[in-house]
Amino acid sequence: MAQTEVLLTKEPAPQTIEACDLPHKKYDVACNTGAYTSSGLATTGFRTARYLMDEWFQNSYAQYHRAFADRDNSERQRHEAKQLAAETEALAQRTQQDSTRKVGERLEDMHCWKSELQREAEELTAETDLMMAQKLRLARALDATAVLFSIATDNLQCRERRQHPDLVRDYVEVELLKETELIRNIQELLKRTISQAVGQIRLNREHKETCEIDWSDKVEAYNIDDTCTRYNNQCTQVQFYPHSSKFEESASTPETWAKFTQDNLIRAERERLASVNLRKLIDSILRDTSEDLRLQCDTVNLAFSTRCKDLDDALHKLHYHLHKTLREIADQEHQVAALKQAIKDKEAPLRVAQTRLYQRSHKPNVELCRDAAQFRLMSEVEELMMSLSALKEKLLDSEQALRNLEDSRMSLEKDIAVKTNSLFIDRQKCMVNRNRYPSALQLAGY
Structure with a gap:
C-alpha cells in the first residue's frame, strides 16, 4: 500500500536539455486505459501508472544526452574560464607593469623638478648670503662716513675759532663744505641702498621658502610614488580601498602641476638675477663713493697744505x-x-x-752901536x-x-x-x- 502511494506521487520526468538532439517530449503518467493497459482483479486497489518500454528507453537516452551536454558545456566553460583567467592575468600583469612604468616616469619627472628646486633653493641661499655680506659692507661704509662727517664738521668748527683777519672763507673752507655735502649725499645713497638690499634679502628668502615648500611636497610625493613602485602582488601591506579610484576635486593636472613648479622656478630665478644685479650695483656704488670721498679728502688735504704754506710764508714775512x-x-x-x-x-x-x-744892550750912549x-x-x-x-x-x-x-x-x-x-x-x-x-x-x- 505504501509503495502504491509512492508511485502515485512520482513527479514527471525532466525535460530534455537543449544540447541533446532528441526531439522534445513531455513524459506524462500512463493512464489505465487503452488496449494494453492492465485491469482486472489483480490490480484492483492500485491507483498507479507504469512507463512503457519505449518511454523508458527514451528517458534513458535523454539522461545520456543530458549528461553528455552537461559535460560538454562544463568542458567549454572550463576552457573559457581558463582562457579568461589567463587573459585577465596577462592583462593584469601588463596593466600593473604599465602602471609601474608610468609611476616610474612620474618619479623621473619629480626627481628632475625636485633637483631643479633644490638647486634653485641652494643658489638662492648662497645669493642671500652674498647679499647679506653686501649689506654688511654698506653698513660698515655708512659707519665710516659718520667718522668722515664728524672730521669735516670738527674741522669747520675748529676753523671758526680763527681770529680776524684770518677768519675768511678761503678755499679750505669751500672744500670742507663740499666734503660735508658730498658725505651727506653719500649717506643718503647708502641708506637707500641698504633699504633695497634688505627688501631684496626678504624677497630672496620668500622665494627660497616657496621653492623649499614645493621641494618638500615633491619629496613627500616622490617617497609615496617610490613606495608605490615597490608594491607587488606578493606584498603584505596592500589591501582593498574601494573608493580610491576616483579623482579628488583639488587634484591638479600634469600641465598645471608642471606650470606651478616652473612658475616658482622662474620667479626665484628672476629674483636671484635681480639680487645679482643689485650686488653688482652695490659694488659699483661702494667703489665710486669710496673713490669720490678719497678724492675729496685729497683735495681738502691739498687745500690745507696750500693754506698752511701760505700761512708759513705770511708768518715768515711778518717775522721779517x-x-x-x-x-x-x-x-x-x-x-x-x-x-x-x-x-x-x-x-x-x-x-x-x-x-x-x-x-x-746896556752899552751907554753912542757905544750902543x-x-x-x-x-x-x-x-x-x-x-x-x-x-x-x-x-x-x-x-x-x-x-x-x-x-x-x-x-x-x-x-x-x-x-x-x-x-x-x-x-x-x-x-x-x-x-x-x-x-x-x-x-x-x-x-x-x-
Whole structure:
C-alpha cells in the first residue's frame, strides 16, 4: 500500500536539455486505459501508472544526452574560464607593469623638478648670503662716513675759532663744505641702498621658502610614488580601498602641476638675477663713493697744505718785517734821543748869544752901536732859533715815526699771533684730526 502511494506521487520526468538532439517530449503518467493497459482483479486497489518500454528507453537516452551536454558545456566553460583567467592575468600583469612604468616616469619627472628646486633653493641661499655680506659692507661704509662727517664738521668748527683777519672763507673752507655735502649725499645713497638690499634679502628668502615648500611636497610625493613602485602582488601591506579610484576635486593636472613648479622656478630665478644685479650695483656704488670721498679728502688735504704754506710764508714775512721794524724802532729811539740831545746842546750857545746881546744892550750912549758884532750876534741867535725850531720839528716827526713804528710792531705781533693761531688750528688740529680719515678699503665696507 505504501509503495502504491509512492508511485502515485512520482513527479514527471525532466525535460530534455537543449544540447541533446532528441526531439522534445513531455513524459506524462500512463493512464489505465487503452488496449494494453492492465485491469482486472489483480490490480484492483492500485491507483498507479507504469512507463512503457519505449518511454523508458527514451528517458534513458535523454539522461545520456543530458549528461553528455552537461559535460560538454562544463568542458567549454572550463576552457573559457581558463582562457579568461589567463587573459585577465596577462592583462593584469601588463596593466600593473604599465602602471609601474608610468609611476616610474612620474618619479623621473619629480626627481628632475625636485633637483631643479633644490638647486634653485641652494643658489638662492648662497645669493642671500652674498647679499647679506653686501649689506654688511654698506653698513660698515655708512659707519665710516659718520667718522668722515664728524672730521669735516670738527674741522669747520675748529676753523671758526680763527681770529680776524684770518677768519675768511678761503678755499679750505669751500672744500670742507663740499666734503660735508658730498658725505651727506653719500649717506643718503647708502641708506637707500641698504633699504633695497634688505627688501631684496626678504624677497630672496620668500622665494627660497616657496621653492623649499614645493621641494618638500615633491619629496613627500616622490617617497609615496617610490613606495608605490615597490608594491607587488606578493606584498603584505596592500589591501582593498574601494573608493580610491576616483579623482579628488583639488587634484591638479600634469600641465598645471608642471606650470606651478616652473612658475616658482622662474620667479626665484628672476629674483636671484635681480639680487645679482643689485650686488653688482652695490659694488659699483661702494667703489665710486669710496673713490669720490678719497678724492675729496685729497683735495681738502691739498687745500690745507696750500693754506698752511701760505700761512708759513705770511708768518715768515711778518717775522721779517717785525725784525726790521724792531731794528728801526731802536734806531728811531736813538735818533729821538740824539735830537733831544742836539736841542739840549743848542741851549747853551743860545744862552751865550742872548746873554751877549743882553749885555751889549746896556752899552751907554753912542757905544750902543749896530756894529758887525751886533749883527753877527743877532744872526747867531736867529740861526740858533731856526736850528732849534728845525730840531724840534724833526723831533716831533721822529717821535711820530716812532709811535707809528710801535703801532706797526703791535700790528705785526698781533698778526703773527693770529696767523700762528690759524696755523695751529689748520696744522695741529685739523690736519692731525684728518689723519683718522678711513682708508679706501674701510670706505668700501671691508
